[in-house]
Amino acid sequence: MIKNIFKNISQTFIKNGHRLTNQRRIVIEVILNHKTDHMTVEDIYESTKTISPNISLSTVYRIVDFLKQNNIIHKLQVDDDHYFYELINTEGSAIHPHFICKKCGKTIDILNEDILNHAAACQKNITSTYDFKIVSSTILYYGICSNCLEKLKPNALPKKNKKK
Amino acid sequence: MIKNIFKNISQTFIKNGHRLTNQRRIVIEVILNHKTDHMTVEDIYESTKTISPNISLSTVYRIVDFLKQNNIIHKLQVDDDHYFYELINTEGSAIHPHFICKKCGKTIDILNEDILNHAAACQKNITSTYDFKIVSSTILYYGICSNCLEKLKPNALPKKNKKK
DNA sequence: TTCGATGCAAAAGGTTTGCATGGGT
DNA sequence: ACCCATGCAAACCTTTTGCATCGAA
Numbered sequence: 001m002i003k004n005i006f007k008n009i010s011q012t013f014i015k016n017g018h019r020l021t022n023q024r025r026i027v028i029e030v031i032l033n034h035k036t037d038h039m040t041v042e043d044i045y046e047s048t049k050t051i052s053p054n055i056s057l058s059t060v061y062r063i064v065d066f067l068k069q070n071n072i073i074h075k076l077q078v079d080d081d082h083y084f085y086e087l088i089n090t091e092g093s094a095i096h097p098h099f100i101c102k103k104c105g106k107t108i109d110i111l112n113e114d115i116l117n118h119a120a121a122c123q124k125n126i127t128s129t130y131d132f133k134i135v136s137s138t139i140l141y142y143g144i145c146s147n148c149l150e151k152l153k154p155n156a157l158p159k160k161n162k163k164k
Numbered sequence: 165m166i167k168n169i170f171k172n173i174s175q176t177f178i179k180n181g182h183r184l185t186n187q188r189r190i191v192i193e194v195i196l197n198h199k200t201d202h203m204t205v206e207d208i209y210e211s212t213k214t215i216s217p218n219i220s221l222s223t224v225y226r227i228v229d230f231l232k233q234n235n236i237i238h239k240l241q242v243d244d245d246h247y248f249y250e251l252i253n254t255e256g257s258a259i260h261p262h263f264i265c266k267k268c269g270k271t272i273d274i275l276n277e278d279i280l281n282h283a284a285a286c287q288k289n290i291t292s293t294y295d296f297k298i299v300s301s302t303i304l305y306y307g308i309c310s311n312c313l314e315k316l317k318p319n320a321l322p323k324k325n326k327k328k
Numbered sequence: 329t330t331c332g333a334t335g336c337a338a339a340a341g342g343t344t345t346g347c348a349t350g351g352g353t
Numbered sequence: 354a355c356c357c358a359t360g361c362a363a364a365c366c367t368t369t370t371g372c373a374t375c376g377a378a
Contacts, residue, residue, distance in 0.1 A: 021352070023358080056360045061344075065344095099298070108294070129276050142298070142302075205367090
């Protein structure tokens with residue numbers, strides 16, 4: 001299944017005259033194996049190095065850029081110093097909204113079908129109202145996640161004053 | 165009306181022990197006077213300099229950061245090298261979705277009431293489904309705007325192969 | 329008078345680039 | 354064999370920071 005995605009990806013850019021180098025193969029593998037992990041370039045680099053220690057950081061930057069150009073991955077800039085890449089259009093997890101907890105920093109994928117439908121309807125509404133052609137989107141919600149809300153309740157965890 | 169917003173803003177941070185310096189006054193004025201202009205720090209700096217030529221770029225960075233911390237403005241990162249700031253909660257133009265045309269680069273504010281309601285409903289849905297508390301959001305749609313779509317029609321502007 | 333805010337210039341640091349080399353096709 | 358992709362290190366560029374000075378309260 002991941003094999004298929006890989007095959008699709010590599011065929012696509014061989015078809016377009018690009019080369020399937022070892023480095024590209026490895027970076028793609030890393031990304032596929034961390035599909036749900038919200039990785040930065042640095043993360044990808046570190047993970048790639050465990051497979052091929054000689055790969056260079058700038059190569060990873062170039063490959064990530066390349067994959068972005070080819071609509072294989074998608075960058076999400078969460079705030080000034082947090083971002084990550086996500087696969088586009090893996091079956092069962094297309095582009096979706098994200099929730100970022102301002103307290104614990106976690107990014108949570110919003111995959112609830114109801115909500116996805118709702119969002120799709122909203123997008124369609126824009127398309128027809130403004131006569132735009134929408135090809136992608138970035139939907140980020142910021143706030144406090146249920147876990148952190150729980151911890152904030154007055155009766156919860158009254159002891160243990162934690163510090164950064 | 166802008167006067168009122170200004171008063172609100174300055175009172176808020178005087179109350180919080182911050183100082184209303186001339187530079188802050190000017191930067192706020194600039195932002196209020198360009199409410200719909202999607203300005204970068206550099207833009208704000210340039211505009212500020214026409215009023216007070218001696219202001220320093222780092223001061224503008226600091227003030228913009230300050231206003232962001234105080235929830236007066238909001239940064240929108242459109243892509244790796246495009247971003248801008250927007251006022252939060254000016255009456256009649258609260259946070260709203262944006263559309264970015266990949267062809268002409270324009271950013272268009274989506275203010276259609278129907279769509280805003282739709283988006284609000286979607287947000288509420290997330291809140292209740294996940295038990296999150298949402299305090300802000302960034303909603304960006306990418307694609308081709310109606311103007312550029314028009315130009316792309318086969319019968320429009322058939323000549324003129326432009327190059328970068 | 330106090331201490332937060334500013335200006336200047338220098339530092340930072342993530343990302344990009346030039347160039348010689350390597351390796352897909 | 355061709356020429357795109359890579360590795361390395363240097364360059365880039367926007368943003369941040371240290372420090373002396375200024376000025377709002």
